[in-house]
Amino acid sequence: MTPSPSPDHRQLLAARALHWRRTRKTTMWLLALWLGTTFGTVFFARELATMSLSGWPLSFYLAAQGASLVYLAILAAYAVAMNRIDRRFARQLAQAQA
Secondary structure: OOOOOOHHHHHHHHHHHHHHHHHHHHHHHHHHHHHHHHHHHHHOHHHHHOOEEOOEEHHHHHHHHHHHHHHHHHHHHHHHHHHHHHHHHHHHHHHHHO
C-alpha cells in the first residue's frame, strides 16, 4: 500500500500543475497571435493593398516589416510573461518549503 502524499508534497504538485497550466495558456495565446498575424497578412493582402503607408501598399509593409515587428513583440511578451510565471512559481515553492 502506498503512503498518501504529505501536505507539502500536495502543495508542490498543485503549484507545479498551476505553473504548467499558466505556461500552456500563455503559449497558446501567443501562438494564436502569431498564426493570426501570419495568416492575416497573406489572406487579406488584396484588401490591405488598397491602403498605403509612406507610399507603400500596406500589405507589402506588413509582409516586409510589420509581421516581423509583431513576431518580435510576441517574443518579448513571452519572455516577460514567463519571467512573471516563474517568479510566482518560485514564491509558491518557497512558501511550500517554509
